[in-house]
Amino acid sequence: MNLKIAVIAAAISFAGGALAHTDASHKKQAKPISTEETAFGREGDPKKATRTVNVAMSDKMRFTPAQLTVKQGETVRFRVKNSGQVMHEMVLGTMDDLKAHAEMMKKHPGMEHDEPYIAHVAPGKTETMVWQFTRAGEFHYGCLVPGHFEAGMVGRVRVVAK
Numbered sequence: 001m002n003l004k005i006a007v008i009a010a011a012i013s014f015a016g017g018a019l020a021h022t023d024a025s026h027k028k029q030a031k032p033i034s035t036e037e038t039a040f041g042r043e044g045d046p047k048k049a050t051r052t053v054n055v056a057m058s059d060k061m062r063f064t065p066a067q068l069t070v071k072q073g074e075t076v077r078f079r080v081k082n083s084g085q086v087m088h089e090m091v092l093g094t095m096d097d098l099k100a101h102a103e104m105m106k107k108h109p110g111m112e113h114d115e116p117y118i119a120h121v122a123p124g125k126t127e128t129m130v131w132q133f134t135r136a137g138e139f140h141y142g143c144l145v146p147g148h149f150e151a152g153m154v155g156r157v158r159v160v161a162k
């Protein structure tokens with residue numbers, strides 16, 4: 001009798017856990033802001049964004065603008081619009097990161113990453129990404145949909161030291 005109750009209780013809590021998990025993975029905005037520092041900065045707090053940059057991605061395999069200058073420490077809200085007919089994405093990183101990532105995408109085309117420095121944008125849609133550029137230097141953004149980066153879908157961010 002007691003054992004049976006325990007089993008039922010376990011089954012219920014398991015179902016609850018599974019539900020909570022599904023819920024969390026579908027609510028992107030509920031995710032806490034990552035504190036992870038990368039070589040090119042960290043996820044930005046939308047409340048601290050001091051600047052909004054509109055970025056357009058087209059089927060001509062170009063970002064507009066393709067060059068950007070920001071100040072070290074600045075938190076930028078990117079409003080990334082896909083004005084094309086196919087999927088595009090804006091991935092921030094160092095040139096080495098982007099090249100490695102592009103290679104990986106070629107081997108695993110279906111692979112999707114949910115990272116704070118990536119905005120996947122469906123045709124006709126706009127997605128927002130907030131990033132804080134904590135380090136000075138030259139960084140890039142690329143579209144890593146297979147073939148796009150190679151076709152020149154890449155932009156440059158210059159982060160000027162304070």
Ligand SMILES: [Cu+2]
Nearest residue numbers: 088143145148
């Ligand atoms: Cu693209």
